[in-house]
Amino acid sequence: MYLTIKDFSNKTGLPPSKLRFYDKKGLLEPSVRLDNGYRAYSVEQIHLAKMIDSLRQADIPIQDIKLYCTVNEQEKKRILQTWKVDLDRRMEVLLAAQKYIGGINVENPQTLLLSKWEKEKHLVWQRFEVERKPHPFHAYFRSAKDHLEKHGIECSNQVYIKTDTITDEKIIGEIGFEAIKTIQKMNDESFRFEVVPPTLFAVLQECKADDAFLCFSYIQVVIRYGFQPAGTKLERYSNLSAETFDYLIPLVT
Structure with missing residues (x-):
């Protein structure tokens, strides 16, 4: 019929x-x-x-x-799983967006923004142990970039900071740059290479390193929006001499 x-x-x-x-x-x-x-x-x-x-x-x-519609049953199962993972990720993005909209207070200046890395980023990190003080890593930005260029690694001027450990006197963390070109494998242990997938961030802009209330302010903003970080927070400086930074809080990868 x-x-x-x-x-x-x-x-x-x-x-x-x-x-x-x-x-x-x-x-x-x-x-x-x-x-x-x-x-x-x-x-x-x-x-x-x-x-x-x-x-x-x-x-x-x-x-x-x-x-x-054209593949066998086994391949259909694989495709379905891929769709499910993608839909779960998109659902997380929508939930984050919902929290963001719900947290906006029109009576107060906007303190938090959303930013998404649409493509994966290749970051190169170098580890430092520095004295605990405002802008503790700032003095090492230039030497860290020079060390990369000495090894033929072309990178952007934006600087990323990832803090690992804080004691009464010392701060241990990493200074990172985004590689512009694909990096060949290296045996130099002074570098750590990381591929960061597309990520949705909540961003606190124009933060000052000498702001004693920065951490408290960050916590209050996160509570206000109901966000839960999905990874390590990053400081992003626009260039080697920048005095302020954006605080990047990963929400969805």
């Missing part, structure tokens, strides 16, 4: 315009051509049509659906 596009539309609940769109994209082509020259669908395609439309409603890209 074969169905015209009108009958198939009635059976599936999908408008003819959508069926024609799926046909044009190669997702759901009518299975036969009738004697009168019109193309028709088979009854067996009803479930496929509904499944394709359901996947589109789940915001699955057309090319991904086309691939899913």
Whole structure:
């Protein structure tokens, strides 16, 4: 039994315009051509049509659906798992956005922003133990960058700080730069290489290193928005001589 596009539309609940769109994209082509020259669908395609439309409603890209419809059962399971991971990540981003919108207070100046690294970043870190004081790592920015350039590692001028340990007298942490070009494997233990995946950050802007209330302010802002950090917080300086920094709080990777 074969169905015209009108009958198939009635059976599936999908408008003819959508069926024609799926046909044009190669997702759901009518299975036969009738004697009168019109193309028709088979009854067996009803479930496929509904499944394709359901996947589109789940915001699955057309090319991904086309691939899913052509592979074997094992590969289908792998693709489904990939979709699930991606949807879970997108859900986390939406929840973070919801918290952000809910935390905005129009009566107060905005203190927190959202920023997303759309692509992975390749960071090169160097470890330092410094005296505990305001701007403890600032004096080492230039030497850290020079050390990279000496080894032929081209990097940006933005500086990242990651603090590991704080004692009464010392601070142990890392100074990092984003590599501009792909880095070949090196045996130099003075460098640590890290690939950071696309990440959504909450950002406190224009922070001052000598602000004694910075940590308290950060905690209050995080509580206000209901965020939970999803990794290590970063300080980002715009250049080697910058006196202020952005505080990056990872929310979703």
